[in-house]
């Protein structure tokens with residue numbers, strides 16, 4: 001585990017500084033959430049370190065990488081290629097860095113939209129990303145979300161997804177179909 005964490009830290013050190021800072025904050029939050037949910041904090045750290053490795057990639061490269069990786073690219077991902085940074089990042093750390101843990105790969109893949117396939121680590125990485133204090137203007141309910149995430153990951157997922165889908169619709173933005181499905185899935189668990 002420590003070996004692979006070092007490999008990913010090295011990759012992160014080559015990303016733009018602002019993105020590195022975000023990833024480092026998410027890493028600490030993911031470690032704390034792992035602890036309070038009885039999950040190995042090193043797994044939380046690894047998922048967080050991997051989650052945004054493709055976040056700084058230009059749209060054209062995200063599209064070409066996704067197509068080289070034989071991914072199905074849906075309409076909203078053609079319009080907003082940034083939505084592909086999770087799937088592409090997951091494939092990059094698998095192929096180029098040797099990350100094999102399916103739980104980590106799945107967490108990275110779905111950290112933007114959520115998914116009914118997320119396990120505890122996947123939910124922790126998803127939520128830790130949204131709990132970065134620098135996103136407090138975007139998500140002013142972070143304190144409440146953090147409290148929920150410490151004890152009930154499914155409820156925290158639902159509360160975030162419900163608010164986020166509503167907010168995107170209210171602002172006239174497209175919503176990824178997978179995010180709608182995730183919201184509906186977590187609504188049934190709470």
Ligand SMILES: [Fe+2]
Nearest residue numbers: 051052055111
């Ligand atoms: Fe991301």
Ligand SMILES: [Fe+2]
Nearest residue numbers: 022051052129
């Ligand atoms: Fe992120």
